[in-house]
Amino acid sequence: MQPLQIEDVVKSFGERRALDSVSLELREREILGMLGPNGAGKSTLVRTMMGRVSPDSGSVRIFGQTAPAGDTESRRAVGVVPQEIALYPLLTVRENLGVFGRYHGLDGSALEESVNKALHWAGLTDRAADVTKTLSGGMKRRLNIAAGVLHEPRILLLDEPTVGVDPQSRERIYEMIESLRERGVSILYTTHYMEEAERLCDRIAIIDHGRIIAMGTQEALVSQTIGGAREIVLDCDMAPGAAAAAALADRGASIDGTRIVIRAEKPAETMAEILAVAAKNALPIRDLSMKRPTLENVFLHLTGRELRE
Amino acid sequence: MITSIARTSWLNLRRDRAAAVLSFVVPLVFFSIFAGIFAGQRNSTSKVRVAIADEDRSPESKKLIDALARESSLEVRRGPDSKQPAIRFDARSVDEYVRKGSAPAAIVIPKGYGAAPFRFGGTSAGPRFRILADSSDPVASNVISGMLQKVVMTAAPASMIRAGTRELDRWSGGLTAQQKSTIEQNISTFEKRPAAEKGSGGTIVGIDVVDVLGKSKKNPIVAFYAAGIGVMFLLFTASNAGGALLEEAESGTLDRILSTRVTFTQLLLGKGLYLWTLAVTQLTVMFLWGALVFGLELRSHLAGFVLMTAATAVATSAFGLLLAALANTRQQLGAISTLVVLSISALGGSMFPRFLMPAGLQKVGLVLFNAWAIEGFTRVFWREEPLSSLAVPILVLLAFGVAFFAIARRLARRWEVA
Ligand SMILES: Nc1ncnc2c1ncn2[C@@H]1O[C@H](COP(=O)(O)OP(=O)(O)OP(=O)(O)O)[C@@H](O)[C@H]1O
Numbered sequence: 146m147q148p149l150q151i152e153d154v155v156k157s158f159g160e161r162r163a164l165d166s167v168s169l170e171l172r173e174r175e176i177l178g179m180l181g182p183n184g185a186g187k188s189t190l191v192r193t194m195m196g197r198v199s200p201d202s203g204s205v206r207i208f209g210q211t212a213p214a215g216d217t218e219s220r221r222a223v224g225v226v227p228q229e230i231a232l233y234p235l236l237t238v239r240e241n242l243g244v245f246g247r248y249h250g251l252d253g254s255a256l257e258e259s260v261n262k263a264l265h266w267a268g269l270t271d272r273a274a275d276v277t278k279t280l281s282g283g284m285k286r287r288l289n290i291a292a293g294v295l296h297e298p299r300i301l302l303l304d305e306p307t308v309g310v311d312p313q314s315r316e317r318i319y320e321m322i323e324s325l326r327e328r329g330v331s332i333l334y335t336t337h338y339m340e341e342a343e344r345l346c347d348r349i350a351i352i353d354h355g356r357i358i359a360m361g362t363q364e365a366l367v368s369q370t371i372g373g374a375r376e377i378v379l380d381c382d383m384a385p386g387a388a389a390a391a392a393l394a395d396r397g398a399s400i401d402g403t404r405i406v407i408r409a410e411k412p413a414e415t416m417a418e419i420l421a422v423a424a425k426n427a428l429p430i431r432d433l434s435m436k437r438p439t440l441e442n443v444f445l446h447l448t449g450r451e452l453r454e
Numbered sequence: 455m456i457t458s459i460a461r462t463s464w465l466n467l468r469r470d471r472a473a474a475v476l477s478f479v480v481p482l483v484f485f486s487i488f489a490g491i492f493a494g495q496r497n498s499t500s501k502v503r504v505a506i507a508d509e510d511r512s513p514e515s516k517k518l519i520d521a522l523a524r525e526s527s528l529e530v531r532r533g534p535d536s537k538q539p540a541i542r543f544d545a546r547s548v549d550e551y552v553r554k555g556s557a558p559a560a561i562v563i564p565k566g567y568g569a570a571p572f573r574f575g576g577t578s579a580g581p582r583f584r585i586l587a588d589s590s591d592p593v594a595s596n597v598i599s600g601m602l603q604k605v606v607m608t609a610a611p612a613s614m615i616r617a618g619t620r621e622l623d624r625w626s627g628g629l630t631a632q633q634k635s636t637i638e639q640n641i642s643t644f645e646k647r648p649a650a651e652k653g654s655g656g657t658i659v660g661i662d663v664v665d666v667l668g669k670s671k672k673n674p675i676v677a678f679y680a681a682g683i684g685v686m687f688l689l690f691t692a693s694n695a696g697g698a699l700l701e702e703a704e705s706g707t708l709d710r711i712l713s714t715r716v717t718f719t720q721l722l723l724g725k726g727l728y729l730w731t732l733a734v735t736q737l738t739v740m741f742l743w744g745a746l747v748f749g750l751e752l753r754s755h756l757a758g759f760v761l762m763t764a765a766t767a768v769a770t771s772a773f774g775l776l777l778a779a780l781a782n783t784r785q786q787l788g789a790i791s792t793l794v795v796l797s798i799s800a801l802g803g804s805m806f807p808r809f810l811m812p813a814g815l816q817k818v819g820l821v822l823f824n825a826w827a828i829e830g831f832t833r834v835f836w837r838e839e840p841l842s843s844l845a846v847p848i849l850v851l852l853a854f855g856v857a858f859f860a861i862a863r864r865l866a867r868r869w870e871v872a
């Protein structure tokens with residue numbers, strides 16, 4: 146039984162279809178990334194899982210149980226981290242955690258213990274007494290996440306938890322989230338940073354215009370879409386002469402001054418051929434590289450658009 | 455550069471339709487409300503109500519009452535119930551009538567008024583009129599005492615002077631025909647002269663003004679303002695604090711709260727409880743200040759104060775939630791609450807006592823919960839009515855509170871699930 150299952154969820158706001166027949170499942174102990182551009186429907190999907198958006202049709206199941214919109218009982222095992230910094234700015238760090246812990250039904254020493262644990266986990270123990278609005282952006286983000294795990298949920302839904310956070314602080318957050326996975330939490334991680342999905346997620350769902358257009362591990366996504374083809378980039382010290390250019394063009398190269406780009410179905414062979422052409426025409430090579438295809442390429446391949454418009 | 459800054463601000467205002475409309479509508483509404491209140495004052499349609507107890511029950515006293523009733527500025531009540539004209543006031547019931555606030559003042563026509571006629575200066579020991587006044591409305595008792603003088607001296611029996619002349623005739627052993635005609639002439643000139651010239655103050659007709667309310671109070675009008683201003687600010691605080699809900703919806707905190715075990719009804723009730731305690735604290739501070747600085751008698755009215763404060767806080771806190779639930783943005787909330795709070799405060803008697811308003815506006819007050827709150831506090835601190843008299847205001851306030859909460863809960867559904 147999967148921790149979280151979404152089936153055929155459709156949701157429109159007026160004319161605009163935010164979710165168009167979305168199905169996905171979150172597996173035990175995985176980090177499922179949901180990658181999509183602005184307005185793709187990520188937050189709407191997360192809010193549907195939280196029960197804050199009532200789908201026009203389709204269902205949400207949590208550990209096999211249907212979880213209707215607005216029902217908190219079936220969602221006790223779910224923790225939520227909203228896209229915004231959803232904290233009380235005038236309360237201290239500890240007070241904020243205390244408040245949300247209490248709302249989750251904790252009190253007394255259990256509350257105290259879980260607050261301390263969360264503080265430690267988020268690396269905020271020495272800032273516990275500070276007023277929340279005086280924290281740095283990255284710290285606020287960490288606190289925002291910590292406030293979602295006080296009740297030790299088995300499922301955690303994170304909606305772009307690293308927006309506006311610098312790369313180092315982000316790494317800190319990834320470590321926090323990975324430690325949760327080690328503790329057995331199943332995590333849905335929403336983002337529009339492709340690097341983030343690549344770095345952190347076990348599986349990735351790509352969402353665009355309210356539809357899931359591809360889903361799987363990064364390798365699977367690449368092989369499903371781009372296949373074995375790779376892009377080979379050759380940088381020369383001088384522009385290739387007419388003979389060399391003709392030979393390269395024969396192999397489908399596009400030439401732009403000293404840079405030659407070739408899309409190769411069989412990259413190893415093509416690379417050998419390029420080197421041969423270069424040697425034959427005495428073309429001085431500065432750099433030869435084969436790029437590993439990224440999710441960016443996958444997205445471009447699927448939609449014909451860049452992920453970041 | 456400066457003009458582009460101004461232009462940007464105008465653009466912003468135009469985007470927020472509600473705020474834009476309100477910033478022009480609010481002043482108009484206020485203008486109209488105050489124009490209504492004060493225009494009504496000078497207007498002949500606004501009459502001063504006066505209750506009259508006739509202890510004399512003579513033809514003369516009846517004449518006097520009829521004459522008073524003909525005065526366009528007075529609304530005369532002869533009995534406590536206009537549907538039962540047979541029941542007339544006596545000195546006691548008229549006193550009670552004023553105490554209850556049903557009329558700002560009453561006239562008691564003394565026994566012997568008809569028999570012992572007109573006396574100059576009111577210095578002799580004869581019967582004197584009594585005006586029972588509610589000093590919260592000093593205008594009314596002055597108007598009534600002036601009217602009484604005028605009516606006694608003019609419409610009221612010239613025949614009384616004639617009666618006096620008859621007595622003079624008897625004592626002096628007979629007036630000549632010429633003397634009689636001179637007196638008769640004088641009487642008719644006297645009748646034609648405006649009242650003001652006939653003597654200043656209460657010197658011609660013997661009138662005692664008795665303050666039936668607030669006699670013992672050091673500073674009675676404070677009770678009014680503590681209630682009026684207190685309730686108005688309660689409304690502002692409540693609507694402001696209710697706005698925290700809007701902030702939470704905008705900041706995603708609402709998402710987070712509703713992802714816990716807290717249900718929406720609990721959340722709303724929790725906010726309501728907060729507003730209630732806030733309101734209770736605010737009113738307590740207000741009245742304590744009144745007691746310390748202005749000598750308001752809080753200690754002797756503690757039970758009534760506690761009851762009224764608790765009930766008022768129920769209504770105002772639910773009202774705050776309702777306003778917050780009505781608005782979509784903080785700006786809208788600001789605009790709506792300014793409009794609503796100022797309007798109902800004006801109409802409900804926070805700024806200007808309701809009994810001085812035209813009758814129509816006074817009726818509007820009956821459907822305003824804040825008017826009932828002020829009424830309740832007035833019954834406690836001003837009229838010193840028994841606690842049982844608070845039952846109606848309290849029930850009305852609680853009913854308003856429940857209704858406001860129910861509507862707010864319904865309106866807030868849009869936050870619950872999208
Ligand atoms: N409450 C709402 N009312 C109306 N339209 C909405 C509402 N919530 C979302 N939408 C619309 O649904 C679409 C999907 O929005 P959503 O917030 O889910 O996107 P997102 O993928 O989270 O984008 P971002 O990366 O910018 O956070 C958008 O077109 C948005 O305008």
Ligand SMILES: [Mg+2]
Nearest residue numbers: 187188189228
């Ligand atoms: Mg989003």
